[in-house]
Amino acid sequence: MNIQKIKARAGQIQNLNRAQYMRILLMLVLLELIPNLFDIGEDILSRLLYLIISIAFIAVAHGYVISSLKMVRNQSQMLADDDAFVGFKRFKELFSTYLLTNIVTIVLGMVAMFILTVFLGIIIGSTAGLPSEAVLLNDYTQIVSYLTNLPVSILATFMLFYLLLIVIVFVISSYMFAVPYLLERYHMTNLNAIKESFRLMKGHILDFIKLNLSFLGWMVLIILVQSFIGGFLAFLPVLGSLIAAIIAGVISVYTYMPRYQLSRAIFFEELAYYRYEQNQSYDGDEQHV
Incomplete structure (x- = not known):
């Protein structure tokens, strides 16, 4: 699998309805931070509350999947803010x-x-x-x-x-x-x-590792930025960490994240094409188109 071609295609696709796609990613990043607001204590009740909130948000990341697949499958015009909340709308x-x-x-x-x-x-x-x-x-x-x-x-x-x-x-x-x-x-x-x-x-784990490693520099940079801001705001224990995470998340959305999420979707689409569509080997439920 050619990782460079996957990333190049992702770079082209991200320009389709870019503003809407990035808005969805930004909302998802902020939604994923919400459970951290409840991670404030070590007593049983605090841990139980954090666990309940985390479970309620367990499917939030599905917003990345559905919005990226729309972009990759030439359905960018169907993107909507609701895609960020699909983890709640389809929770069951x-x-x-x-x-x-x-x-x-x-x-x-x-x-x-x-x-x-x-x-x-x-x-x-x-x-x-x-x-x-x-x-x-x-x-x-x-x-x-x-x-x-x-x-x-x-x-x-x-x-x-x-x-x-x-x-x-x-x-x-x-x-x-x-x-x-x-x-x-x-x-x-x-x-x-x-x-x-x-x-x-x-047989594709090494390819997937290569794809992730190609974004490692950005990921490390974002972590360093978050750590620096968190250290600078250490006098605000909870609020400081939250502000650092929000700033790091916003930077990631405006730098590597769109291309990263699209590359993952393209990676899957290529695997699925050769397994299910070209060879017609899938015999399960009806496919999504």
Whole structure:
């Protein structure tokens, strides 16, 4: 798959009804920040409220999918502000698939973390005297105290393992990249969508990683900007972080995000074309056009 051609096409498409598309992206960025307003306490009630709000907003990201697909499929004239709120309007339809996707990602990530942590605990524990139960129970205070006294070689091993964990989690999420697009385009839901996404992405994970890495510079820059603004406004604990996130989100919309979201949609459309349309191998529900 030619990533450069995908990005070039995305660059051309983003000029179609650009103002409306960017307005939708901006609304989505702001909507995704709302649950963070409720992440203000560590007591049970605060955590429960945050969990409920997060679940209510779990399908908000579907707005990126539906608006980007309209752009890619020459339907930019059909874009509307309502596309940003599709996660709420179609909550009943979208909820179970988004919830299951998140659960599967978390579970697989936790399994990977457990395996790597146990292996890492054996290495560090035997070398640096770190009790294995501290690793197994994720006692990070105790782990950090040991890390400060580790030899460089062991510290490098620690960093390598956790870098490997990040890679594994990203690969897992990459295999499920197509789930919301399959849901929108082919009515696939829940476990059926997850299984099909794994099959669809098989052999294309490296291409997907290349696509994401091509935007890494912008992503890192936005993170640095947000961190800088958040640090500058540190005297406003909650409000400062919110302002930093809003500014970073607005900058991302006016820089790389339109092209990034369109590139993801084009990536899916190319995979779907070769699997379902050219080969006519899909035999599920009626397709969206």
